[in-house]
Amino acid sequence: MRKKKPVYEGKMNLKKGDEVIVLSGKDKAKRGKIIQTVPEEGKVIVEGINVVTRHQKPRSASSRAMVKQQLGEMQKPMGISVAKVMLICPKCHKETRMARSAAGDGAMVRSCRKCGEYVDD
Ligand SMILES: [Zn+2]
Numbered sequence: 001m002r003k004k005k006p007v008y009e010g011k012m013n014l015k016k017g018d019e020v021i022v023l024s025g026k027d028k029a030k031r032g033k034i035i036q037t038v039p040e041e042g043k044v045i046v047e048g049i050n051v052v053t054r055h056q057k058p059r060s061a062s063s064r065a066m067v068k069q070q071l072g073e074m075q076k077p078m079g080i081s082v083a084k085v086m087l088i089c090p091k092c093h094k095e096t097r098m099a100r101s102a103a104g105d106g107a108m109v110r111s112c113r114k115c116g117e118y119v120d121d
Contacts, residue, residue: 013100017033020033020044033046049080055074094112098113099112
């Protein structure tokens with residue numbers, strides 16, 4: 001028996017842990033690992049990509065100390081459209097589109113169009 005695979009919905013071809021390269025925008029050509037997928041929005045959240053820093057002006061000394069403490073949480077990566085990223089094949093390390101095919105038990109597995117290797121375990 002294979003382990004249960006997550007159900008793919010829509011055209012989300014990427015999943016958590018995939019390494020991707022950004023194709024356009026301010027983070028173009030940057031690489032990062034997907035830390036979360038947002039299938040309902042067609043977006044992925046990628047480590048270090050599209051990071052937004054929220055600036056808050058502290059009103060007093062005490063709140064300034066508080067803000068400083070919370071700074072780590074003020075920087076968070078925002079979602080980026082799956083159309084703007086491309087998967088990097090973990091096998092051949094090239095940017096690639098995935099081919100999808102059904103495995104024996106009906107689960108979808110992805111394979112690299114360039115080297116033909118299965119990307120999923
Ligand atoms: Zn490959």
